[in-house]
Amino acid sequence: MSQPALVNPTLPWGAGPYSIKRHGTTLATCDSEPVQTPGCIQAHGALLVLRLADLHILQASENTLLHLGEDPTALLGQPVVRVVGAAREVRLREMLARDALDRGAAYAFTLPPRAGRAALDVCLHTSGGVAVLEFEGTGRAEYRADDDFFMLVKAAVGRLQAPVSVRAFCQQVTQEVRAITGLDRVMAYRFHADHHGEVIAESKRDTLDPWLGLHYPAADIPQPAREIFKRIWIRPLPDAAGPLMELVPLANPDSGLALDMTHCALRGASVMYSEYLANMGVAASLTMPIMRDGELWGLIACHHYTTTHFAYEVRAACELLSQMASLKLKSAEQAEQLAYRLKMEDVHQQLVVRSAREGDLLALTAYEPSLLDAIDAGGAGLYHLNRWWCVGNVPDLAQLDQLAAWLYERPEFQSATRPVFITDALAGMCPAAVGLEDVASGLLATVFSRQRRGLLVWFRPQTMRTVKWAGNPDDKPRVPGPQGMRLTPRLSFETFIESVRGRSLPWSDIEVDAALRLRLLVLELVITRNERLADLNADLTRSNEELDAFAYVASHDLKEPLRGIHRYAHQLFESAQARIDEQKGDDDGEGLQRVESLMRLTLRMDSLLDSLLHFSRVGRMELEFEATDLNAVVADAIEMTGALRTISGSDSDSSIDIPRAMPVVQCDSVRVCEIYSNLLANALKYKRQAEAHIEIGYIRADEATERPNAPAASAGQDIFYVRDQGIGIDRRHYEQVFRLFKRMHGRDEYGGGVGAGLTIVQKLVQRHGGRVWIDSALGVGTTVYFTLPGAPSGARVEPG
Amino acid sequence: MRLQNIMVVEDSDEDFDTVCDAARRGGILHPIVRARSGAECLRLLRGSAGNHDALTLLVLLDLNTPGDDGRDVLREVRSDDALGTVPVVVLSASANARDVQFCYANGANAYHVKPVDHGLHLKVLQDIFAYWLSSAVLPA
Numbered sequence: 009m010s011q012p013a014l015v016n017p018t019l020p021w022g023a024g025p026y027s028i029k030r031h032g033t034t035l036a037t038c039d040s041e042p043v044q045t046p047g048c049i050q051a052h053g054a055l056l057v058l059r060l061a062d063l064h065i066l067q068a069s070e071n072t073l074l075h076l077g078e079d080p081t082a083l084l085g086q087p088v089v090r091v092v093g094a095a096r097e098v099r100l101r102e103m104l105a106r107d108a109l110d111r112g113a114a115y116a117f118t119l120p121p122r123a124g125r126a127a128l129d130v131c132l133h134t135s136g137g138v139a140v141l142e143f144e145g146t147g148r149a150e151y152r153a154d155d156d157f158f159m160l161v162k163a164a165v166g167r168l169q170a171p172v173s174v175r176a177f178c179q180q181v182t183q184e185v186r187a188i189t190g191l192d193r194v195m196a197y198r199f200h201a202d203h204h205g206e207v208i209a210e211s212k213r214d215t216l217d218p219w220l221g222l223h224y225p226a227a228d229i230p231q232p233a234r235e236i237f238k239r240i241w242i243r244p245l246p247d248a249a250g251p252l253m254e255l256v257p258l259a260n261p262d263s264g265l266a267l268d269m270t271h272c273a274l275r276g277a278s279v280m281y282s283e284y285l286a287n288m289g290v291a292a293s294l295t296m297p298i299m300r301d302g303e304l305w306g307l308i309a310c311h312h313y314t315t316t317h318f319a320y321e322v323r324a325a326c327e328l329l330s331q332m333a334s335l336k337l338k339s340a341e342q343a344e345q346l347a348y349r350l351k352m353e354d355v356h357q358q359l360v361v362r363s364a365r366e367g368d369l370l371a372l373t374a375y376e377p378s379l380l381d382a383i384d385a386g387g388a389g390l391y392h393l394n395r396w397w398c399v400g401n402v403p404d405l406a407q408l409d410q411l412a413a414w415l416y417e418r419p420e421f422q423s424a425t426r427p428v429f430i431t432d433a434l435a436g437m438c439p440a441a442v443g444l445e446d447v448a449s450g451l452l453a454t455v456f457s458r459q460r461r462g463l464l465v466w467f468r469p470q471t472m473r474t475v476k477w478a479g480n481p482d483d484k485p486r487v488p489g490p491q492g493m494r495l496t497p498r499l500s501f502e503t504f505i506e507s508v509r510g511r512s513l514p515w516s517d518i519e520v521d522a523a524l525r526l527r528l529l530v531l532e533l534v535i536t537r538n539e540r541l542a543d544l545n546a547d548l549t550r551s552n553e554e555l556d557a558f559a560y561v562a563s564h565d566l567k568e569p570l571r572g573i574h575r576y577a578h579q580l581f582e583s584a585q586a587r588i589d590e591q592k593g594d595d596d597g598e599g600l601q602r603v604e605s606l607m608r609l610t611l612r613m614d615s616l617l618d619s620l621l622h623f624s625r626v627g628r629m630e631l632e633f634e635a636t637d638l639n640a641v642v643a644d645a646i647e648m649t650g651a652l653r654t655i656s657g658s659d660s661d662s663s664i665d666i667p668r669a670m671p672v673v674q675c676d677s678v679r680v681c682e683i684y685s686n687l688l689a690n691a692l693k694y695k696r697q698a699e700a701h702i703e704i705g706y707i708r709a710d711e712a713t714e715r716p717n718a719p720a721a722s723a724g725q726d727i728f729y730v731r732d733q734g735i736g737i738d739r740r741h742y743e744q745v746f747r748l749f750k751r752m753h754g755r756d757e758y759g760g761g762v763g764a765g766l767t768i769v770q771k772l773v774q775r776h777g778g779r780v781w782i783d784s785a786l787g788v789g790t791t792v793y794f795t796l797p798g799a800p801s802g803a804r805v806e807p808g
Numbered sequence: 809m810r811l812q813n814i815m816v817v818e819d820s821d822e823d824f825d826t827v828c829d830a831a832r833r834g835g836i837l838h839p840i841v842r843a844r845s846g847a848e849c850l851r852l853l854r855g856s857a858g859n860h861d862a863l864t865l866l867v868l869l870d871l872n873t874p875g876d877d878g879r880d881v882l883r884e885v886r887s888d889d890a891l892g893t894v895p896v897v898v899l900s901a902s903a904n905a906r907d908v909q910f911c912y913a914n915g916a917n918a919y920h921v922k923p924v925d926h927g928l929h930l931k932v933l934q935d936i937f938a939y940w941l942s943s944a945v946l947p948a
Contacts, residue, residue, distance in 0.1 A: 564872070572820065610924060
C-alpha cells in the first residue's frame with residue numbers, strides 16, 4: 009500500500025518531502041501530521057531502501073555508519089550484498105519471491121556481531137515498490153531459541169480461554185503482556201463511540217500510581233495515528249526521547265516519493281507523541297491495537313520509565329497476543345453482554361413479580377430494584393395518564409412534561425414494533441432539554457400509549473460529569489514540553505471538553521431491547537390497573553346505588569314514628585288549649601308553646617326527610633335526554649318558583665333578565681327545569697335589598713369571551729349561568745354550599761329552607777355529565793355556572 | 809241489619825287511632841275492622857265472603873305493612889273474583905312515583921299520602937270518608 013508524498017504547498021514543508029526533524033515543530037495540530045511518511049527513523053536501528061528489481065540501495069538512514077559500518081553516501085547505489093553478504097542476499101530474494109511482504113515486516117536473519125558492532129536482527133517488508141530492510145540490535149548476548157517464546161506465548165494464550173467480561177479479559181491480557189515484556193505499566197485502553205479513551209485494565213509496577221478508570225480526550229490519540237493502528241499489529245518506541253535519523257535522500261530518487269513507513273518498526277515517532285510521553289515521564293512505549301470487526305476497538309499501551317530494548321522475539325510474542333486478544337474480544341463482549349442481559353432479566357423478573365403483587369405502577373419506581381436498575385442510567389421515569397413516577401436523577405415535572413410533549417412528535421414512535429427514541433446528545437435536538445445536560449444528555453424513551461398517555465424514559469448525564477478525566481488542568485499542573493506549552497497534548501483538553509459537553513455515553517442495543525421488554529411489562533401493568541379501576545368504579549356505582557336505596561328506605565320509615573309524634577303533640581296541644589278555654593287550667597301558656605315547638609320540629613324533620621328522599625331519587629332516576637328548548641324550560645322554572653309573582657307583587661324594580669334567547673340542548677327537560685327553579689329560588693331568597701335582579705344566560709363554547717373560573721373539563725362546552733345581585737357567598741364556602749343540608753345562615757333567615765337546593769342542582773348537573781361552580785363576592789352577588797354536556801357533542805342544535 | 813264494615817290495614821297503632829279519630833269526627837257509623845298485616849287482611853276478607861252482613865265496604869290500605877305488604881294485598885284482592893270489586897284506597901308515607909304508578913296499575917281506587925302534620929292527616933282521612941261513604945256510589 010503506497011502513500012504518495014504530501015505535496016500540499018500550504019504545508020510548512022511546501023512541495024518537498026516531510027521530515028519530523030526539519031518540520032515537526034512547525035505543526036499546529038496533530039491531525040495534520042503526515043505520520044506515515046515521517047522521513048526519519050529511531051536512532052537505535054538503521055534502515056535501507058532497496059530497488060526491488062536489483063536490490064540496489066536507493067536510500068539509507070543517516071546513521072548507517074554506527075550500525076552497518078559505512079556512511080550512507082558510501083552505500084547509496086550499491087547492491088545490498090555489500091551490507092549483508094551473498095548468502096543472505098539469496099535469502100532476501102527467496103523471501104521476496106515467495107511471500108507477500110507488503111502487509112508487515114518479516115524476520116529475515118540475524119547479522120552476527122562484527123568489529124565493535126552488536127549483532128543485528130534484520131526484518132524485511134515491501135512498501136510502494138521498494139524493499140525495506142530494518143536493522144536492530146538483538147539486545148542479547150547469546151542466541152535464544154525461538155521456541156522459548158513460542159512456549160511463553162502458548163501458555164499466555166491458554167490463559168485467555170474463558171473470559172467472563174471485557175474488563176476481566178483485558179485485565180488478563182495486560183498481565184500476560186507485562187509478563188512477557190517486563191515493562192513498568194501495561195494498560196488496555198478502550199475507545200468510546202466519541203473516540204475518547206478509557207483505561208479499562210492495567211497491570212503495573214506496584215510503586216506506580218494507578219491509571220485504571222481514567223478517561224482521555226480523543227485528541228490524545230490523533231486520527232492519523234488511529235488509522236495506522238488499523239494496519240499494524242505493534243508499534244515499538246524503545247527510546248521515546250531518542251534522536252531521529254533522517255533518510256538520505258529524503259525522497260526515493262527513482263519515484264520522487266517519500267517512503268511510507270507504516271510497517272516500519274523503526275518509524276520515527278511524531279514530535280507530539282514523544283512530547284506527550286515525555287510529559288508523563290515515560291521513556292519507552294510499546295503499543296498494540298485491539299481490533300474488532302475491522303475497527304480499532306482499543307489499544308494495549310505499554311509504558312516504561314527507562315529506555316529499553318524490544319527484542320524481535322518479544323515483539324513477535326506481543327503481536328501474537330494482541331491478535332489473539334482481538335479474536336477473543338468478541339466472545340468476551342458476548343459473555344459480558346450475556347451477563348448484563350441476565351442482570352437486566354433478573355431485575356425485569358423482580359419487577360414483574362412485585363408489580364403483579366402490587367398491581368400499581370409505583371412498584372416500578374418506589375422500591376429496589378427499580379426501572380433504574382433495569383438499565384444503566386442516571387434517572388428513570390414513567391408517565392401515565394398525566395402522572396409521573398420517577399426514580400434517580402430526573403428533570404423537574406414541568407421539564408418532564410415539556411420533554412414528553414416534544415417526544416410525542418418523534419416519528420420513531422410511529423413504529424409498531426420498536427417505538428423507541430434514543431440519543432446521546434438531547435440538548436442539541438430538543439430545545440426543552442437545553443440546560444438539563446447534567447441530568448438528561450442521554451435519553452432512551454419508549455411509548456406504550458400512542459394517545460399521548462404513556463411514556464417510559466431513562467436519562468443519562470453528560471459524560472463530562474460521570475468520568476474521571478486524565479490530564480484535567482484542574483487536577484494536575486501542566487508540564488511544558490521541550491517546545492514549551494505549545495505542543496503539549498494537554499492543551500487539547502479544553503477543546504475536548506467542548507466536544508463532550510452535552511453528550512452522554514451511548515445506549516447499547518441490548519439496553520434498547522431491555523427497554524422494549526419493560527415496555528411490554530408496563531403495558532400489562534397498565535391494563536391490569538385499568539381493570540382494577542373499572543372494578544373499583546363498579547363497586548363505587550354499586551355502593552352509590554345502595555346509598556340511594558338506603559336514603560329512600562330510611563327517610564320513608566322514619567316518617568311513620570314522626571307522624572305518631574306529631575299526632576301526640578297535636579293531641580296534647582288540643583287538650584291544653586281546651587283547658588285554657590275552660591279557664592280551669594293553671595297553664596300560663598308556656599306548656600302550650602313547648603308543644604307548639606314540638607310540632608314545628610316534627611314538621612321540619614318531615615321536610616328534611618322529603619329532601620333526603622328527593623335527593624336519593626335524583627341519584628336513582630333515569631334521565632330522558634331529548635332536544636330541549638331552554639327558553640321554555642326557563643319559563644317553566646320562573647312560573648314554578650312564582651318568581652314573577654314575587655317580582656310583580658313587590659312595588660320595587662325587581663327583574664329577571666334573559667339577555668338573549670337560550671339555545672336548544674340535549675337534556676332531560678324536567679330535571680333541567682328543576683336546576684333552574686332551585687337556582688331561581690336561591691336567587692330570590694338571598695336578596696340584599698327588597699328588589700332582586702336576576703340574569704339567566706349562557707356562554708357558547710365557541711365564543712371567545714372569558715370563561716370565568718371554568719374547570720378544564722368544561723372546555724368545548726356551553727356554560728349556563730344564573731346570576732343574582734344578592735348577598736353573595738364567601739370564597740371559603742364555595743365548596744360547602746354544595747353539601748346536603750348545609751345552610752350558611754340561621755334556620756329562619758332568608759325564608760328558611762333545609763339546605764338541599766344546591767346539592768340537588770349539583771347532582772342533577774352531574775347526572776348530565778356536567779360541572780357546576782360558583783363565582784361570588786360578598787355583598788355583590790352570586791353567579792352559579794353549570795354545563796350540560798349530557799349527550800355526545802354535536803347533538804346541540806341551534807334554536808330555530 | 810248491621811252496617812258493612814270499613815277495613816283498615818295498618819300496623820301502626822298511632823295511625824290506626826288517627827283513622828278512628830277521623831271517623832269519629834266525621835260521624836262515620838260503619839264499624840272499623842283493623843288488620844295488622846296483609847295476610848290478616850286477606851284472611852278477614854275471605855272469611856266474610858258470602859256473609860252479606862259482614863261484607864267490607866271499603867279497604868284503607870297502608871302500603872308498607874309487615875310481611876305481605878300493601879302491594880301484595882292489592883294484587884291478591886284484585887285477582888280474587890269474590891273480593892274483586894271492593895274499593896281499595898291506598899295510604900302511603902311517600903308520594904313515590906313508582907309506588908303511585910304501581911298501585912293504580914294494580915287496581916287501587918285512590919292513592920293518598922299520609923301527611924306528618926296531624927291536622928292535615930285527619931283532614932285527608934275525613935275527606936276520604938266523606939267521598940267514599942257519601943259522594944260515591946259503591947257496589948252493593
